Amino acid sequence: MEQANMEHAEDHGLHLTPEQEYGISKLGMWLFLGTEIMLFGGLFAAYAIFRAKYPELFLESHQELNREMGAVNTCILIFSSLTMAIGVTAIQRGKQMLAGIMILVTIICGLGFGVVKYFEYGAKFAHHIYPDTNIFFSLYFMMTGLHMLHVFIGLAVLGVIMVLTFKGKFNEKYSTPVEIGGLYWHLVDLVWIYLFPLLYLVG
Amino acid sequence: MANHTIANNVYVPFLEQKGFLSWFLTTDHKRIGILYLISISLFFLIAGILALLMRFELMTPMSDFVSPHTYNVLFTLHGSLMVFFFIVPGLAASFGNFLIPLMIGAPDVAFPKLNLASYWIYLVGTIITLYALLSPADTGWTFYTPYSATTDTDVVMITFGVFVLGFSSILTGMNFIVTIHKMRAPGMTWHRLPLFIWASYATAVLQLLATPVVGITLLMLIAERSLGVGFFDPAKGGDPVLFQNFFWFYSHPAVYIMIIPAMGVISEIIPVFSRKPIFGYKAIAYSSLGIAFISFLVWAHHMFTSGISEVAATIFSFLTFLVAIPTAIKVFNWIATLYKGSIELHSAMLYALGFVFLFTIGGLTGVFLGALAADIHLHDTYFVVAHMHYVMIGGTVMGFFGALHFWYPKWFGKMFNESVAKLSWFLIFVGFNVTFFPQFFLGIQGMPRRYATYPEEFESLMALSTYGSWILGLGVLIMTVNLIKGLYSTEKAPQNPYGSLSLEWQVPSPPPTLNFEEIPTVTDWTYGYGKKKEVDA
Numbered sequence: 001m002e003q004a005n006m007e008h009a010e011d012h013g014l015h016l017t018p019e020q021e022y023g024i025s026k027l028g029m030w031l032f033l034g035t036e037i038m039l040f041g042g043l044f045a046a047y048a049i050f051r052a053k054y055p056e057l058f059l060e061s062h063q064e065l066n067r068e069m070g071a072v073n074t075c076i077l078i079f080s081s082l083t084m085a086i087g088v089t090a091i092q093r094g095k096q097m098l099a100g101i102m103i104l105v106t107i108i109c110g111l112g113f114g115v116v117k118y119f120e121y122g123a124k125f126a127h128h129i130y131p132d133t134n135i136f137f138s139l140y141f142m143m144t145g146l147h148m149l150h151v152f153i154g155l156a157v158l159g160v161i162m163v164l165t166f167k168g169k170f171n172e173k174y175s176t177p178v179e180i181g182g183l184y185w186h187l188v189d190l191v192w193i194y195l196f197p198l199l200y201l202v203g
Numbered sequence: 204m205a206n207h208t209i210a211n212n213v214y215v216p217f218l219e220q221k222g223f224l225s226w227f228l229t230t231d232h233k234r235i236g237i238l239y240l241i242s243i244s245l246f247f248l249i250a251g252i253l254a255l256l257m258r259f260e261l262m263t264p265m266s267d268f269v270s271p272h273t274y275n276v277l278f279t280l281h282g283s284l285m286v287f288f289f290i291v292p293g294l295a296a297s298f299g300n301f302l303i304p305l306m307i308g309a310p311d312v313a314f315p316k317l318n319l320a321s322y323w324i325y326l327v328g329t330i331i332t333l334y335a336l337l338s339p340a341d342t343g344w345t346f347y348t349p350y351s352a353t354t355d356t357d358v359v360m361i362t363f364g365v366f367v368l369g370f371s372s373i374l375t376g377m378n379f380i381v382t383i384h385k386m387r388a389p390g391m392t393w394h395r396l397p398l399f400i401w402a403s404y405a406t407a408v409l410q411l412l413a414t415p416v417v418g419i420t421l422l423m424l425i426a427e428r429s430l431g432v433g434f435f436d437p438a439k440g441g442d443p444v445l446f447q448n449f450f451w452f453y454s455h456p457a458v459y460i461m462i463i464p465a466m467g468v469i470s471e472i473i474p475v476f477s478r479k480p481i482f483g484y485k486a487i488a489y490s491s492l493g494i495a496f497i498s499f500l501v502w503a504h505h506m507f508t509s510g511i512s513e514v515a516a517t518i519f520s521f522l523t524f525l526v527a528i529p530t531a532i533k534v535f536n537w538i539a540t541l542y543k544g545s546i547e548l549h550s551a552m553l554y555a556l557g558f559v560f561l562f563t564i565g566g567l568t569g570v571f572l573g574a575l576a577a578d579i580h581l582h583d584t585y586f587v588v589a590h591m592h593y594v595m596i597g598g599t600v601m602g603f604f605g606a607l608h609f610w611y612p613k614w615f616g617k618m619f620n621e622s623v624a625k626l627s628w629f630l631i632f633v634g635f636n637v638t639f640f641p642q643f644f645l646g647i648q649g650m651p652r653r654y655a656t657y658p659e660e661f662e663s664l665m666a667l668s669t670y671g672s673w674i675l676g677l678g679v680l681i682m683t684v685n686l687i688k689g690l691y692s693t694e695k696a697p698q699n700p701y702g703s704l705s706l707e708w709q710v711p712s713p714p715p716t717l718n719f720e721e722i723p724t725v726t727d728w729t730y731g732y733g734k735k736k737e738v739d740a
Binding site for chain 1: 314373380386411420422423432439440442
């Protein structure tokens with residue numbers, strides 16, 4: 001009995017084929033991305049309501065934001081999405097080295113985004129602009145802060161995936177985690193592409 | 204349906220392994236279901252005791268048992284624990300986990316590890332909330348601003364606990380949707396699925412789409428209190444009603460997260476004990492999705508007296524009435540299933556019939572509240588309290604107890620005492636009605652909810668309600684003891700005591716770790732009772 005028990009405990013698993021796992025993981029990730037849209041959706045709704053209510057305040061306040069830095073960050077993130085996409089394509093064709101390097105570049109871009117954002121936040125605090133300054137900056141800090149949190153989570157996920165890629169865990173037959181991680185990173189990019197014009201390009 | 208025999212030397216029930224780690228690190232959906240079942244039952248009992256304390260205070264018009272502040276804390280905790288810790292994870296996380304893979308013929312859910320992670324997240328949320336009890340909030344479970352932004356009690360911790368719980372809910376919902384899409388056994392087509400699966404699917408969609416919105420709302424409230432932002436503060440240009448809009452955008456769909464799985468349970472119990480195929484299978488299946496869809500369009504019916512525009516109120520009132528349609532479709536189909544059936548009054552069936560009866564009262568009084576003119580009078584009175592409890596206890600809790608009695612032999616492989624179960628059902632049914640029916644009258648006479656004191660003319664109805672709560676409490680106590688005692692009984696449950704045709708009854712009780720020795724091939728729908736030779740018990 002004990003023996004059978006042990007075997008069963010070890011045996012317990014789903015034994016899915018890579019194709020099944022791919023289908024399952026991809027559907028799961030898309031559903032999760034849907035929940036992320038709903039999460040940010042709450043803030044976007046608040047943005048729409050308050051901007052309609054206080055158009056002058058939004059116009060005035062947004063001039064405090066540094067457009068150049070925002071634009072640079074937008075370019076960085078779009079570029080990182082490109083490198084991520086190249087990485088996914090590379091691993092699907094079995095090019096492990098290229099894929100690893102591309103994910104590394106993506107991570108460096110993500111870190112660069114964080115550095116720029118650090119200086120931006122620092123400049124705001126230096127001008128005594130805080131989340132409680134007015135509704136616009138409440139929204140600015142909450143939206144970009146929540147996005148920044150997603151950048152960090154994405155970086156952690158990509159870090160793990162990069163190490164596994166360099167270790168040769170993925171190849172043309174099995175690349176599900178790279179693709180799933182890539183999907184998440186594209187979401188991070190996509191959210192920013194909406195945040196940038198809404199916050200920096202009001203006027 | 205595929206019949207299954209398993210040789211005795213291979214069969215290892217999933218409950219066989221013992222020890223803390225075998226539970227804490229398990230990825231077996233049946234064990235995770237038990238973990239949820241124990242957790243939510245504990246919260247149900249704790250929050251139930253809080254309710255008894257409140258009813259005790261309300262025996263007399265004066266505030267003599269607890270102070271008004273303590274009373275505010277009591278109803279806040281009762282509501283928060285019942286809603287976020289018991290009834291929202293509730294049937295979906297406990298019975299959903301146990302039943303979904305078994306019913307669709309799968310070895311486990313699509314993401315077993317994520318399933319365990321969801322439970323851990325639930326635990327983390329629980330611990331945070333317990334910490335918050337050091338300075339318990341007194342805002343009511345709805346955390347309405349502006350009071351929640353200004354009270355001295357610890358609102359941040361309890362809302363953060365609820366925020367964390369939300370992730371558990373989201374991940375469970377995502378897991379179930381993927382499982383139902385991708386893990387069905389060969390031949391288990393959408394229109395052969397048990398109706399509990401349809402209900403779980405609709406619930407999971409709601410969890411997925413609505414929970415993130417309450418997540419961001421609670422984050423905004425936390426930012427309001429900790430960073431001084433002013434989304435909900437008129438002094439800073441914010442709007443307190445915005446909080447209500449955001450909150451109910453989640454919390455109204457959440458009402459259906461609570462009730463739809465119970466409707467699924469009833470759809471399973473009634474055909475088995477009527478020995479008849481379920482009537483209107485597709486109507487019941489799609490009405491679950493219909494309720495899920497409409498539930499996103501009715502949130503402002505909680506806000507008719509919050510100063511929303513008359514046009515908006517009229518539209519939301521109309522949309523609210525629409526909910527009655529898919530709900531009534533279900534009730535009529537259950538009754539049609541019962542019609543000319545060979546009815547067996549098993550304790551699970553009694554709970555199912557209790558559900559149909561009480562939920563109908565709850566649903567119809569909801570129509571009163573959806574009517575604009577009536578709502579102005581009834582809003583925030585005991586009428587709302589009674590309506591809500593008829594839906595939540597009369598509906599969801601009846602469904603939960605029914606599920607407990609129905610699947611108990613399968614889940615634990617033991618039998619409980621059926622006569623005691625019937626007695627406890629009777630006490631619960633009577634106690635519930637004595638507690639809450641007088642509250643409809645109290646509400647119509649204008650007694651507002653959430654007060655520790657009340658005018659003397661309400662004393663007799665209030666006292667009657669309190670006596671009822673004792674009968675209800677006694678019934679729940681007897682039921683709990685009976686079910687726990689059953690675990691230690693020596694009577695082993697047969698594989699299929701009710702002759703059900705659903706897949707979970709075609710494996711031994713309790714099911715083996717891997718569910719099915721071999722994934723079954725399904726050739727017929729689940730409800731072919733009375734038409735073909737039934738599986739022997």
